[in-house]
Amino acid sequence: MIASLEGAGLTWSEVPEEADIILVNTCGFIAEAKEESIETTLAIKEKYPHKKVVMAGCLVRRYEHNLKHELNEIDAFWSGADPAAISEILPDIYDLHDLHGQPELHKPHALPEQPEAAEAGAKSHKRGKRKAQYPLFERKHLLSFPGSAYVKIAEGCSNNCSYCAIPLIRGSLKSRQRRSVVREVKEFIGRGIFEINIIAQDLASFGVDRGSQELELLLHDISAVKGEFWIRLLYIHPDHFPRSLFSIIRDDPRILPYFDLPFQHASPAILKAMGRKGSKESYLSLIEGIRRDLPDAVIRSTFLVGFPGENRKDFLTLIDFIKAAQLDWAGVFTYSREEETRAFSFTGKVAKGTARRRKREIEELQLSITGKRLERFIGRELTVLVEEGVQGEDLFLARGYLQAPEVDGLTVVHGSDLRAGERVLVKIVRCNGVDLEAIVSNG
Numbered sequence: 001m002i003a004s005l006e007g008a009g010l011t012w013s014e015v016p017e018e019a020d021i022i023l024v025n026t027c028g029f030i031a032e033a034k035e036e037s038i039e040t041t042l043a044i045k046e047k048y049p050h051k052k053v054v055m056a057g058c059l060v061r062r063y064e065h066n067l068k069h070e071l072n073e074i075d076a077f078w079s080g081a082d083p084a085a086i087s088e089i090l091p092d093i094y095d096l097h098d099l100h101g102q103p104e105l106h107k108p109h110a111l112p113e114q115p116e117a118a119e120a121g122a123k124s125h126k127r128g129k130r131k132a133q134y135p136l137f138e139r140k141h142l143l144s145f146p147g148s149a150y151v152k153i154a155e156g157c158s159n160n161c162s163y164c165a166i167p168l169i170r171g172s173l174k175s176r177q178r179r180s181v182v183r184e185v186k187e188f189i190g191r192g193i194f195e196i197n198i199i200a201q202d203l204a205s206f207g208v209d210r211g212s213q214e215l216e217l218l219l220h221d222i223s224a225v226k227g228e229f230w231i232r233l234l235y236i237h238p239d240h241f242p243r244s245l246f247s248i249i250r251d252d253p254r255i256l257p258y259f260d261l262p263f264q265h266a267s268p269a270i271l272k273a274m275g276r277k278g279s280k281e282s283y284l285s286l287i288e289g290i291r292r293d294l295p296d297a298v299i300r301s302t303f304l305v306g307f308p309g310e311n312r313k314d315f316l317t318l319i320d321f322i323k324a325a326q327l328d329w330a331g332v333f334t335y336s337r338e339e340e341t342r343a344f345s346f347t348g349k350v351a352k353g354t355a356r357r358r359k360r361e362i363e364e365l366q367l368s369i370t371g372k373r374l375e376r377f378i379g380r381e382l383t384v385l386v387e388e389g390v391q392g393e394d395l396f397l398a399r400g401y402l403q404a405p406e407v408d409g410l411t412v413v414h415g416s417d418l419r420a421g422e423r424v425l426v427k428i429v430r431c432n433g434v435d436l437e438a439i440v441s442n443g
């Protein structure tokens with residue numbers, strides 16, 4: 001969206017006081033995120049009553065009608081599926097001559113050579129709908145830490161898990177063209193970005209909407225790109241994990257042996273009700289296979305507790321699974337009952353307090369497992385990417401291959417004169433909770 005607006009002639013600022021228009025990107029996935037999105041947008045409008053506040057993102061996609069009706073103070077809503085088309089909304093909310101120092105809004109100019117855009121545009125012309133679903137503009141400003149970028153390779157999801165609102169919001173799976181993804185990856189590497197986080201709702205499904213899994217082909221294409229970089233694969237549905245990835249990762253150390261596999265549960269009854277095809281046994285076998293083929297592998301997962309019908313026995317099955325799996329990282333969420341999902345009408349509601357207790361119990365268990373798993377890195381040398389310095393101290397927050405941005409622990413590096421976005425070889429000296437501590441290695 002930033003790139004689209006810049007393409008339309010606007011200038012991005014991180015400082016709200018400087019802005020004429022404040023864009024709030026919302027989430028509509030679960031109840032907590034919906035509340036936070038609304039509260040944040042209203043708080044911003046209250047703080048900056050004279051600025052135009054635009055609400056965009058998934059919450060608007062899901063509840064546009066209600067939001068327009070109820071949030072009269074908000075200046076505009078963007079519900080389009082295509083974030084790259086957001087600049088189309090501006091003439092509706094602004095007399096663009098009022099934008100100080102800005103010329104009249106001109107039509108956004110796409111990057112040259114965008115066959116994807118042309119294809120999508122041609123199709124949409126026939127349907128009379130908005131055009132391309134994917135970024136068409138140069139992403140000059142990234143919201144990630146220096147040296148790191150996200151590249152989204154598909155939108156939507158066709159897995160249709162019974163509890164999940166994402167297919168309702170984002171629609172069914174639509175994969176980008178491989179050449180477009182590779183072009184974006186190359187562009188970031190050319191700009192000196194070291195870590196490319198390849199994301200989608202389910203990477204394993206990439207290409208399936210065109211007929212077959214293409215993640216392996218994409219990684220081969222990326223592997224042919226010269227240079228130093230990390231490719232981090234975020235979110236692979238464990239039910240169709242392509243084991244062909246093992247050999248690609250073994251052959252190219254730039255593709256990190258880091259796997260985020262959202263197992264969600266382990267009880268057969270709950271997995272079935274969730275619409276997931278795996279089992280405790282198949283998941284443990286997958287974990288074992290990953291560790292056998294890639295001994296340095298780091299595995300993260302997420303779990304959902306308090307799903308309708310989850311009884312004590314189901315929960316204990318999940319606890320047993322987590323003890324057996326010995327994952328490196330895990331996040332736990334409580335079930336959020338989302339309208340229009342299949343699970344909305346399921347019986348066997350679990351009390352909120354029970355769900356929260358179960359979440360805490362797993363978090364405590366996982367904390368001790370994570371602490372133990374981290375010990376294997378003590379004494380090892382690792383390359384880390386510096387995120388930022390700690391003010392007033394000779395300490396830097398960084399991440400190694402085992403730590404994905406924002407969700408995992410960090411590596412705290414003792415040193416001086418390091419820069420955000422810089423890669424450094426460090427020696428891990430100790431664990432501290434979920435973080436590692438390191439000193440700069442002398443080589």
Ligand code: SF4
Binds near residue numbers: 157164166201202
């Ligand atoms: S795979 Fe993930 S995004 Fe897709 S429906 Fe299931 S939970 Fe939702």
